[in-house]
Amino acid sequence: MVDALPIAPLTRTEHVWLAETDGMSTRAQVAAGSGPYLSSVPATIADYRPSVPADLAADVEEAATALAGLDSYAAATLGLDDAVLGPMSSILLRTESTSSSQIESLTVGARQLALAELEQSTSTNATVVVGNVRAMEAALDLADRLDERAVLTMQGVLLSAQPGWDAHAGRYREGLVWVGTSGISPRGAAYVAPQAALVPAAMADLVQFIARDDLPVLLQSAVAHAQFETIHPFADGNGRTGRALVHAILRAKRVMTRTTAPVSAGLLTDTEAYVGALTAYRAGDARPIVEQFTRASRYAAATGRRLVDDLAAQVDAAREALGALRPQAAAWRVLPQLVAQPVVTSRFLGERLGMNAVTAQRALQQLADAGILVERSGRQRDRVWVHEGVLDVLDAYAASIRRH
Incomplete structure (x- = not known):
């Protein structure tokens, strides 16, 4: 029997819901959707003083060390200051964004995602996932000032890529949200979020918790994420914004300073346990969510190294294939872009590298002649x-x- 990590559980208040038809529900379903329901009231955590069991403390430290090791390894292997390898680091961020989106059942292949970056994809999912990439970038850019405005900016960037959600981008929700199968009523939902009026105060409390520097960073990240998901401050994009927030904290607290670990990939391997951990947190035990993040971090560190090695091998093979080309050839300038953006056009090269049309076409042909591009x-x-x-x-x- 493992020791729990106690935290104040949420409470609930009773309200009455009057369901309205959505044009698809039956009269009986509308009637059943009307009546009393319970919504959540999150506990405050700004002054939370966790009593961390020794075994969990060791697990947290080990996982944080693994993440820092990946950060150093990726920087050394990718050569972030190297003209050829530097842009490769952004692919780790894109991999994390893709995994985070997949937790929300937004699946997209690497080709369609790369095409979406060029605004040439026909996949709606790909366009939405690009929005998640931009939100992750915003999270890292804002890591030095993690206030409410920063969180609103992350979500605003995310929802700007979702057609029809502009009115909800970058602002707290004004209505009730819940996790369940009914679109017309919170009655019977697996989780009913706090009333909208409670969101601003709860988010201000969360930001105070994030600002603290007296907690193990990975534990702080896991608790902050669980509290964010409990508040559910937005009409949409809560899960993806909440996972982007984790990376902003890891950057702000200097665990990951140069790259992005695919932590969401680790969470994605067992989404049932991840959801169960959030439920346990709301009931008063933070240990499961901390364990989910330590497990996911170790997974990210181990598999992230292999991903870095595999991508570096592609660059090495390309450099060897271009070996006979003169050092001033335009293809050499394009090569580092191909890991972060493995689908390219001459227009992309013009915008990214400032190449004119003739030079861009020449570079593409050189890479094609070497068997690097098709x-x-x-x-x-x-x-x-x-x-x-x-x-x-x-x-x-x-x-x-x-x-x-």
């Missing part, structure tokens, strides 16, 4: 070039998470 659009104009090796590595990583 033209996949079949068009005469606006042609699309693909690095199949990088896409295969990213898709293999995603498949390994599903197998796990």
Whole structure:
């Protein structure tokens, strides 16, 4: 029997719900949806003083060390200041964003995501996941000032990529939200969030907790995430914003300073345990959610190293294939972009590298002649070039998470 990590449980208040038809529910369903229900009241955590069991404290320290090790390893392997390898680090952020989105059943392959970055994807999911990438980037950019405005900005960036959600972007919700199968009533829902009027005070309390520097960082990140999901401050995007917040905390507290660990990939391997841990947190035991994050962090550190190695191998192979090309050739400037963006166009090279059309076409042809890029659009104009090796590595990583 393991020792719990006690935390004040949420309480509940009773309200009455009057269900309205959505045009698809039956009259009986509308009638059943009307009546009393309980909504959550989150406990305050700004002054939370955890009594951490010794075994859990050791687990937290080990997992944080593993994340820091990945950060150092990725920086050394990718060479963040290296003109060729530096841009590769952004692919770790994209991998984390993709995994975080998949927890919300937003699945997209590496090719479609890369096409969405070029605004050429026909996949709605891909466009939405790009929004999550941008939210993660915003989270890291705002890590030095993690206040309420920063959290609102993260969610605003995220929802700006979701058609029809503009009115809810970057602002706290004004209505009730719940997790359940009914779209017209919170009655019988698995979780009913706090009333909207409670959100601002609860978020102010959470921000005070995040600002503290007297807690183990990974424990602080896990508790902050669970509290955020308990508050559920937004009309949509709570899960993805809450996981982006974790990375902002890891950056702010200097655990991960240069790269992004695929922690959500670790959570994705057992989403049932992740959801169960959030339920346990709300009932007064923070240990399960901390354990989920330590497990996910170790998974991220171990598999992240392999991902870095596999991507570095693709760059090494490409450099060898270009070996006979003169050092001033335009292809060398394009090479570092291909890991972060394995699907490219001449327009992309113009915007990213400032190449004119002739130079961009020459670079693409040089890379194609070396067997690094393949033209996949079949068009005469606006042609699309693909690095199949990088896409295969990213898709293999995603498949390994599903197998796990």
